[in-house]
Amino acid sequence: MMTSNKVTIESLDQEGRGIAHADGKVIFIEGALTGEIVSYASYRKKASYEQAQMTELHRAAFIRVAPKCAHFGVCGGCSMQHLDARVQVAVKQRILEDSLERIGRIKPENMLPAIYGKSWGYRERARLSVKYVIKKGKTLVGFHERRSSFVADMQNCEILTPRIAALITPLGRLIEGLSIRDKLPQIEVAAGEHVDVLVLRVMAPLSNVDEAALRAFADQHHIQFWLQAKGPETIVPFHPLDAPALTYSLPEFNITMPFAPGEFTQVNSKLNRVMVSRALRLLDPQPNERIVDFFCGLGNFTLPIARSGARVLGVEGSDALTKRAAQNAKSNDLSVNVEFSSMNLFEMDEAKLASLGRFDKWLIDPPRDGAMELVKSITPEIAPRRIVYVSCNPATLARDAAELVQRGYVLKSAGVMNMFPQTSHVESIALFEKAKAVQSFGV
Numbered sequence: 001m002m003t004s005n006k007v008t009i010e011s012l013d014q015e016g017r018g019i020a021h022a023d024g025k026v027i028f029i030e031g032a033l034t035g036e037i038v039s040y041a042s043y044r045k046k047a048s049y050e051q052a053q054m055t056e057l058h059r060a061a062f063i064r065v066a067p068k069c070a071h072f073g074v075c076g077g078c079s080m081q082h083l084d085a086r087v088q089v090a091v092k093q094r095i096l097e098d099s100l101e102r103i104g105r106i107k108p109e110n111m112l113p114a115i116y117g118k119s120w121g122y123r124e125r126a127r128l129s130v131k132y133v134i135k136k137g138k139t140l141v142g143f144h145e146r147r148s149s150f151v152a153d154m155q156n157c158e159i160l161t162p163r164i165a166a167l168i169t170p171l172g173r174l175i176e177g178l179s180i181r182d183k184l185p186q187i188e189v190a191a192g193e194h195v196d197v198l199v200l201r202v203m204a205p206l207s208n209v210d211e212a213a214l215r216a217f218a219d220q221h222h223i224q225f226w227l228q229a230k231g232p233e234t235i236v237p238f239h240p241l242d243a244p245a246l247t248y249s250l251p252e253f254n255i256t257m258p259f260a261p262g263e264f265t266q267v268n269s270k271l272n273r274v275m276v277s278r279a280l281r282l283l284d285p286q287p288n289e290r291i292v293d294f295f296c297g298l299g300n301f302t303l304p305i306a307r308s309g310a311r312v313l314g315v316e317g318s319d320a321l322t323k324r325a326a327q328n329a330k331s332n333d334l335s336v337n338v339e340f341s342s343m344n345l346f347e348m349d350e351a352k353l354a355s356l357g358r359f360d361k362w363l364i365d366p367p368r369d370g371a372m373e374l375v376k377s378i379t380p381e382i383a384p385r386r387i388v389y390v391s392c393n394p395a396t397l398a399r400d401a402a403e404l405v406q407r408g409y410v411l412k413s414a415g416v417m418n419m420f421p422q423t424s425h426v427e428s429i430a431l432f433e434k435a436k437a438v439q440s441f442g443v
Helices: 085-102 168-176 208-221 269-283 302-307 319-331 350-355 372-376 394-406
Strands: 018-022 025-030 037-045 049-059 125-133 138-142 186-191 196-201 224-228 236-239 247-250 255-258 290-294 311-316 338-342 361-364 386-391 409-417 427-434
Touching (some): 018 037, 025 037, 085 394, 085 409, 125 168, 138 168, 247 269, 255 302, 269 302, 269 361, 269 386, 269 427, 290 302, 302 311, 302 319, 302 338, 319 338, 372 394, 394 427
Parallel strands (some): 025 049, 196 224, 290 311, 311 338
Antiparallel strands (some): 037 049, 125 138, 186 196, 224 236, 247 255, 409 427
16 A cells, blocks of 8 residues: 545445545545544556555545444445434435436435434344454454455444344354354344344255254343255244244335245345335325335335235346245235236336336335336336335446436435445435336437
């Protein structure tokens, strides 16, 4: 690394890094905040930009706070702990607005108030890495170090739910005593309402002594161990076998959602409740309306929509997921007005979309890649009058929003939901309404 002269930070990028200019280049500086004067060391240099780490803070911004976690700056799990929590939300709202304007060339008619909840101890899903380090003489359990494949030497985590955070050190001691400590690279965490599950990635058979140690640990700490020998399909419960099922709930809609530890659910169940509530208010489902939920997963939005009395189709790319979603609908007495269909939504075209029929309203909740093929397949004959789009990537939301505008929709409102406090992750929601009869799109 090479240390530079002082620079003044002009703004923050989507990763929470400070942006400055020096020697005709854009400099992205980790640890620096808007308005600060800093020195930095570059760790990556390109022709038009550099990526760097702040080495000295000469003038601090009033929005800077002391990080709560002792591992901040080393652990790569968080990037914004040095920024006031309220300002984090404002920054994310600004990132959303900038993405819509810069990428989509669009501005919503109304910016929704940001949704936010607990700043700490909120994370109920996580993938922890495991590594026995000979030089340290112990097994490390935690997230990777920033920009590194090394596992951070952590004793605690301030964003994990406290029940799980308290297990980091005991888990290290447990694994250190196993015969397969060098063949256990990962622990998947899934905290539910009535049980906390830890999925151990085991790449070699457990000995009888190992199994006894795991059973004793699970009983002592009131958790359930599952084991994963190969791919996700090999995840099976180990101990105790009579533990309660993993669930999260949506009390406003009288829904309890069972899920398996390898299945996708939001990391922040309390904020998920608020997000679903906002999505349903924007969608405004009415009895007997025909509504489709694209990328429906386990039915996180599908079942609340069905509770309104609307007829709902949930569409997802995985047969296994749609079967699980159908089971969830049945367990919540919603099978009468819910159907599920498996379809690759990244290979959508006009004919495939038309085969589903026409719907009054859509809800779209895609992964980071967005839903471009889906929105490009809208024709005048099947165009819904309202679309609610839930996004985990402002860039792809902005791209897809521009396409929807080309197809006769107006971006009525948009706003952020701070699902991942202390990180740069931006979750958002947008409402589109059809403004006019959709003509030929020239595609």
